[in-house]
Amino acid sequence: MHNNKVAIIGLGLIGSSLGMALRNAPPVEPRATPLHITGYDQDRRATSTARGRLAIDREATTLADAVRDASLVVLATPVHEIPVLFAQLAPLLSEGVVLTDTASTKAQVCAWARDMLPAGLDFVGGHPMAGSEQSGPAAAAADLFAGAIYCLTPDTQTRPHALHTVEAMVQAAGAKPYYIDPHEHDAYVAGVSHLPMLLSATLVEAVSRSAAWKEMAPLAASGFRDVSRLAAGDPTMHRGICLSNREALLRWLTDTIGVLDELRATLEQEDAARHDAQLPHAQQVRHQWQHSAPNMRPGEDHYTQVPQVERGFLGLPRRPRKQRP
Amino acid sequence: MHNNKVAIIGLGLIGSSLGMALRNAPPVEPRATPLHITGYDQDRRATSTARGRLAIDREATTLADAVRDASLVVLATPVHEIPVLFAQLAPLLSEGVVLTDTASTKAQVCAWARDMLPAGLDFVGGHPMAGSEQSGPAAAAADLFAGAIYCLTPDTQTRPHALHTVEAMVQAAGAKPYYIDPHEHDAYVAGVSHLPMLLSATLVEAVSRSAAWKEMAPLAASGFRDVSRLAAGDPTMHRGICLSNREALLRWLTDTIGVLDELRATLEQEDAARHDAQLPHAQQVRHQWQHSAPNMRPGEDHYTQVPQVERGFLGLPRRPRKQRP
Numbered sequence: 001m002h003n004n005k006v007a008i009i010g011l012g013l014i015g016s017s018l019g020m021a022l023r024n025a026p027p028v029e030p031r032a033t034p035l036h037i038t039g040y041d042q043d044r045r046a047t048s049t050a051r052g053r054l055a056i057d058r059e060a061t062t063l064a065d066a067v068r069d070a071s072l073v074v075l076a077t078p079v080h081e082i083p084v085l086f087a088q089l090a091p092l093l094s095e096g097v098v099l100t101d102t103a104s105t106k107a108q109v110c111a112w113a114r115d116m117l118p119a120g121l122d123f124v125g126g127h128p129m130a131g132s133e134q135s136g137p138a139a140a141a142a143d144l145f146a147g148a149i150y151c152l153t154p155d156t157q158t159r160p161h162a163l164h165t166v167e168a169m170v171q172a173a174g175a176k177p178y179y180i181d182p183h184e185h186d187a188y189v190a191g192v193s194h195l196p197m198l199l200s201a202t203l204v205e206a207v208s209r210s211a212a213w214k215e216m217a218p219l220a221a222s223g224f225r226d227v228s229r230l231a232a233g234d235p236t237m238h239r240g241i242c243l244s245n246r247e248a249l250l251r252w253l254t255d256t257i258g259v260l261d262e263l264r265a266t267l268e269q270e271d272a273a274r275h276d277a278q279l280p281h282a283q284q285v286r287h288q289w290q291h292s293a294p295n296m297r298p299g300e301d302h303y304t305q306v307p308q309v310e311r312g313f314l315g316l317p318r319r320p321r322k323q324r325p
Numbered sequence: 326m327h328n329n330k331v332a333i334i335g336l337g338l339i340g341s342s343l344g345m346a347l348r349n350a351p352p353v354e355p356r357a358t359p360l361h362i363t364g365y366d367q368d369r370r371a372t373s374t375a376r377g378r379l380a381i382d383r384e385a386t387t388l389a390d391a392v393r394d395a396s397l398v399v400l401a402t403p404v405h406e407i408p409v410l411f412a413q414l415a416p417l418l419s420e421g422v423v424l425t426d427t428a429s430t431k432a433q434v435c436a437w438a439r440d441m442l443p444a445g446l447d448f449v450g451g452h453p454m455a456g457s458e459q460s461g462p463a464a465a466a467a468d469l470f471a472g473a474i475y476c477l478t479p480d481t482q483t484r485p486h487a488l489h490t491v492e493a494m495v496q497a498a499g500a501k502p503y504y505i506d507p508h509e510h511d512a513y514v515a516g517v518s519h520l521p522m523l524l525s526a527t528l529v530e531a532v533s534r535s536a537a538w539k540e541m542a543p544l545a546a547s548g549f550r551d552v553s554r555l556a557a558g559d560p561t562m563h564r565g566i567c568l569s570n571r572e573a574l575l576r577w578l579t580d581t582i583g584v585l586d587e588l589r590a591t592l593e594q595e596d597a598a599r600h601d602a603q604l605p606h607a608q609q610v611r612h613q614w615q616h617s618a619p620n621m622r623p624g625e626d627h628y629t630q631v632p633q634v635e636r637g638f639l640g641l642p643r644r645p646r647k648q649r650p
Contacts, residue, residue, distance in 0.1 A: 235604035279560035
C-alpha cells in the first residue's frame with residue numbers, strides 16, 4: 001500500500017463495521033500514520049450515519065471523490081451492484097490500486113473483475129463470514145469481524161502486493177484470512193448460508209399461505225423465531241445472492257427436497273425405524289458442529305500457527321478465541 | 326382441588342420448570358396452605374436433580390408412590406410415553422382426581438384419555454407454548470412459562486372443577502390459558518413448531534451428506550446456527566411428536582415441498598420478477614410476526630381483559646408483558 005488512504009463504497013452493515021474495525025485497530029507502531037477512510041454510499045443518509053458513528057473519516061459525495069488517491073478500495077455493496085461499480089471505477093482508478101469486495105458469492109464477481117477491470121488494477125475477492133439479519137450503518141459494530149473467517153479468492157494473476165494489502169486489512173479488522181477457490185467458496189456458502197436463508201423464507205411462506213395463519217401466529221414460539229430469522233433479511237440482497245449463485249443453490253435445493261421427500265415417505269409409512277436413523281444423525285452432526293471450536297479454518301486446530309503478516313499498514317494483536325454463542 | 330397435593334410425572338425441562346414455577350408462585354392468601362409437589366421420573370437421577378433444584382418437595386420412588394393422595398397429576402413426559410402412563414395410572418387414581426399433560430400433540434392424547442381412563446377421572450389436555458432445545462431438569466427455569474400461551478383442550482365431557490383446577494395451575498405457573506380444539510391445536514403447532522423442527526433437521530441432514538461437509542462446516546456462521554438449532558433437540562421426543570401428529574405434518578410437508586419446488590423453478594428460469602414477490606412476502610410476514618405483541622391469544626389485544634380465576638389453589642399476579650426477544 002503506497003499511502004494510508006482507504007475508500008469504502010457501500011456503508012451498510014458490512015462496510016460501516018469494516019470502517020469501525022479498521023479505525024479501532026491498533027497501529028503497527030506507536031507513531032505510524034493512522035489510516036484515513038473515505039466512505040461513499042448512494043444513500044446520503046447512510047454516509048452521514050456512518051460518519052456519525054465514526055466508521056469513516058470523511059464523507060464523499062461522489063464515487064470519483066471517494067476513490068481519489070485511495071490505495072485500497074473496498075466494495076461493500078450487495079453482489080448485484082458490483083458490475084455497475086466495476087464499470088464506473090475502471091476509468092477512475094490508477095495503476096497499482098488494490099480493489100476488494102465483500103459480496104456473498106465469488107465466482108461471478110471474480111469473472112466480472114477479469115472481464116471489466118484494466119490489467120493494472122489488482123482485484124482480490126473477499127467474503128467475511130460474519131453478519132446479522134439487521135442491516136444498515138446503524139446496526140454496524142466494530143467487533144463484527146472479530147475472530148471470524150474471512151474468505152479471500154485470489155487467482156494466479158494476483159500480484160503479491162495486492163494480496164498482502166488485503167490480507168493485512170482482514171487481520172486489522174480482527175478476522176482470519178482463508179484462501180479458497182471461488183467456485184468452491186460458492187458451493188460451500190450456498191449450503192451453509194444461502195440454503196438456510198431459503199429454508200427460512202420457505203417456512204414463513206408455507207405457513208403464512210394458510211388461511212389459519214392469523215390463529216397460528218400467536219402459537220409460534222422460540223423454535224419458529226430462530227428458524228424464520230433469516231427470512232427477515234433484505235429480500236433484494238437475498239435475490240442478488242440467489243441469482244449470482246444459481247448453480248450451487250439449485251444443487252442444494254434438489255438435495256434438500258430429496259431429504260424432505262424421504263421424511264414425508266417415512267411419516268406416511270409410520271416408519272419409526274427410519275426416523276430412528278434420520279433425526280439422530282442430524283442431532284449428532286449439529287452437536288459436533290456446535291461443540292467444535294468456532295471460526296477454525298480447516299486444519300487450523302491441528303497444524304497451523306497462523307503467521308502474522310509482516311508488512312502491511314496495520315498490525316493485529318491476536319484476539320482471544322471466541323466460543324460459539 | 327380437594328387438597329394441596331400435586332404429582333408431576335416426568336422431570337425433564339417442562340416438568341421441573343413447572344414444579345419450580347408452582348413452588349415460586351405467591352399463595353392466594355398469606356396463610357393458605359402451600360402446595361406440596363411430589364415428583365417422579367423413571368430416571369432416578371432426574372428426580373434427584375429436580376429435588377436438588379427445589380422443583381419438587383418430595384422424590385417418589387414409584388409411580389404409585391408419586392400419585393398417592395394427589396388431587397392433581399401432571400404428566401410431563403414425551404407424547405409416546407403417555408398411553409403407557411394412562412394404562413398404569415387407571416387403577417391407581419381415585420374418583421375426582423384431575424389429570425393433565427404437557428405433550429406437544431393433543432388429538433391423539435385426548436383420544437387415549439377417552440379410551441383408557443375410567444369415567445370418574447377428569448383429563449384436560451395441556452400444552453405450554455414454551456421450551457428450549459435444552460432438556461432435563463438441569464436446564465429447568467422457574468420463569469419458563471412466564472407470560473406464555475398455555476393451550477388447554479377440554480371436551481364437552483370435562484367437568485368444571487377439573488377445568489378450574491388446571492386453569493388455576495396454568496395461571497399459577499405464570500402462563501395464560503388458551504382454550505382450543507385438539508385437532509386445531511395439532512394442525513397449528515405442526516406448522517409453527519414441528520415443521521420448523523423438521524426443516525432444521527433437514528438442513529443439517531442435507532449439508533452433512535455432502536463429501537465437502539468437513540470443509541463447509543467452519544464457514545457456517547450465525548445463519549446456519551439459528552436455522553439448525555432445533556435439530557439439536559432430542560430425536561426420540563421429536564420422533565414421537567412426528568408420529569403422533571402425522572396427518573397435519575404430512576400436509577405441511579407437502580406444502581413446504583411445493584414452495585421449495587417453486588423456488589427451484591424460479592431460480593432455474595433466473596426469474597427475478599418472481600423472486601421479487603416470494604422473498605419480500607416472507608420478509609413482510611416475518612416482520613409483522615416479529616413486531617406483534619408476543620404471547621397474545623387471538624383477539625386478546627383487542628377485546629379481552631383476561632379474568633383471573635376466582636377459585637383455585639393459588640392466585641397469580643399479572644406479569645408484565647414481555648417483548649419478543
